[in-house]
Amino acid sequence: MTYDHSKIEKKWQKIWQKNKFKSWQARNLSKKKKFYILDMFPYPSGDGLHVGHIEGYTATDIYSRYLRMNNYNVLHPMGFDAFGLPAENYAINNKVHPASVTEKNIKHFHEQMEMMGLSYDWSRDLETCDPEYYKWTQWIVLQMFHRGLAYQSTRPINWCPSCKTGLANEDLEDGKCERCKSDIIRQPMRQWFLKITDYADRLLEDLKDLDWPEGVKEMQKNWIGKSHGYEFDFSLAGREEKIGVFTTRLDTIFGATFLVLAPEYPLLENLALPEYRSRVLQYIAQSKNKTDLARETEKEKTGVFTGSYAINPANQKRIPIWVADYVMMGYGTGAVMGVSAHDERDFTFAKKFGLEIIEVISPDGKGHILDEAYTDIDSGTLINSGPFDRTPSIPAQEKIANFIGAKKTIHYKLEDWGFDRQRYWGEPMPLIFCENCKKSVENSKPNPRNSKQISDKKFKIKNREYSLGEIINPGWVGLKEKDLPLTLPKVKYYEPTGTGESPLANIESWVKTKCPKCGFLARRETNTMPQWAGSCWYYLAFALGDKQLKLKGKDVKKFWNQKILKYWKEVDFYVGGVEHATRHLIYARFWHKFLFDLGILSNKEPFAKLVNQGLILGPDGEKMSKSRGNVVNPDEIVEKYGADSVRMYEMFMGPLETAKPWDTNGIVGVYRFLNRVHFLGKEIFFQKKTELRHAKSARSKQDQKLVVDKETTVKIKRLLHQTIKKVGDDILSMQFNTAISAMMEFLNAFTEAKDKFSEKDRKESFLKLVFVLSPFAPHLSQEIWSWSNQGFVELQKWPKYNPATLKKQSSVYAIQVNGKVRDTLKIQASSSQDEVIKKAKVSAKVFKWLAGKKIKQIIFVKDRIINFVV
């Protein structure tokens, strides 16, 4: 007989809803201990929640429910990351408005979350596309702009020809658009950049203190990619210009036998001598056409000689200048000194094109014939390096730097964040372009010092004050704060233009405006912010709460309520997918640090502890995807087995962090467990009810009279207390799978023994099981609770376990002879070592192995093992 999960779950969901989910609300400034536990809020796609969402959301839900039962003030909010390309693309294809698509999707997500019994504080619900919310997204960007952290530049960016927008490096996957898989082309474009590189060091440094998975920290480290090295110039043979290079191996400079430039290198065409020119130009054109993917998979090195020569500053040798696409314009200076003997890439390049290979670092001070590059930096000394021979690599660097006048520098792989999207469905940039102001600023040429200190220094020009941002971006002025939010205009046509301008550019009435500075006719920025903007501070909005978001006033200080922000301080626990490691999690840390610098926040990092839930794979063990047809639809499974079963199954599958395949058969295990709990509850609370008769085997047992057995009562009580302890401990360490096993074990033992203890003990013990089960299966637990009590089970206290009850009265020893188990011995726990050994020796099974042999040593481990060594 199965319980009617659908009826029970709907019934309680309705009651919770009627109650406005009050027991799930967090209180700002409550005296209780606070805990902020956050899920990465979803992008509301048209597909609805998938089983992967449910995994992470259930984990935090169990955690939250457990902490609430332990008297914590738990902040566990949910919202929607609602701006973004997919909704817009869908809207275009289906001729509807992105806003209405998004609204519909959010509604669906919301319903599904309620269907899963997730205990969110819905009073703090937010959507990033809500003007009340993005008002503050714009406000933060505006502050960044004023303080010189936003700048405009025209440079080649990643352009997706299908989505018709620029994308950040982070948004690419194998050189393709993450969203539509089109090949990306590099195209110069006017673009706003946020100076995340100013924060590179702090983003790297502060990783140390975070309780995050090593992998994620490592990814961020690599993404920031800090490397120490030296920068210096190569002069050119017979020319004025110089070519700057960056190297981390200055110790190898005497072995630099050629110079390689990236195909995009500005000086390159000039350097190509007439007889080489056509080949160089052809090479440049070729590499431009190559997709990044092709450039990546191509192992073979290619390149062309320019005909020009440079002078090695260390030994004044003439070395040839080549162009090759293994050198990237985006990193360092776009020019590399080729040290064929000590760099793998340079080595293969030199081999292929017959360039000179000079060994300058040697592990033993002698020369060798190399068949691969020797790249070890820690154990070699210099040779063939003039005055520096015999110096070890590391000290040699500084000496050579002094010798040739190289500058110690640090390079980062991290680039500034390309912050524009030429699309409609995003936050409008709060910036205006004014020709008049441009003239004023350019004519007065103020000299903004390029300092990394955040400052809101103002510059006076013609009695008007300009911010640092307005000086370094002449003509661009920030919107007045009182004019925020700058709302997205309602439009009929929001298809991307493809001209590099956002669809907003077509709306003259919106674009034309007055300059807030000088009142002249001006134009608005028509690009919008990238999808990642809204998620950079949503955790702060949750903490502030809906009252703060609805504040109508212009008082910034009131909005960023210090008391509230200090109370919640940081997200204690953040759970989400690892795919955000180098995007959301870096961007949000960046904004957080910026707000810290503004004095709005008092702690350096937003997310103290992070856990990544593992992927739930399809039943075939492969990543779920529509094209593979292995996507599991949670709605169907919930329909069949109920939300409680789905929640429990996903937690029971294995450790939260690991990837594990979905097995629809597997869900029946927890489903049966819940059914047994339900059935047992019915039996305990409604013993005489007729529906029990259906189960015949149960009836025969039911006919037996209760025979109270003291020993069994004690045994089950001990197991109960063990279970309470284990489930609580396991929830805190996020080992939900073993917590569930423990409950199953208890139920098995309890069912077997249920007729052997008093009615009172039986009810009490069973209700305690219902308590510990309630974070996992909130609907069923609530239903059973309601059979004997009023109110909500989630408002009850988590049961206490008694350490004294946990103690066993007898212990079981494994008796080993030479490390092999030969027998077991059950004995009173209080027995002394001697007693145990005495008893163990006389066991017939053990005696067989000991007979006629001398006992050399006896190992005794309390409550576990005795080992006779013979």
Add this chain to the structure above:
RNA sequence: GGGCAGGUGGCGGAACUGGCAGACGCGCGGGACUCAAAAUCCCGUUCCCGCAAUGGAGUGGGGGUUCAACUCCCCCCCUGCCCACCA
């Protein structure tokens, strides 16, 4: 090529600080109930030999430390994920 995480029955996975490997669940085999099926309940289930077990083997492979190794050390193999001509 680099980094991270892993490798335990037919499957998902347990195993505290080195102390009885395989908890819990799925699946499978057998049985009860049923006209029958579903559901439910009971028994069994690492492999090999065997009527049996108190016999033998066993946590990717090889070696080592130890009374005792899934766990610690050395070497090797394999899988997944992320990053990647980063100078």
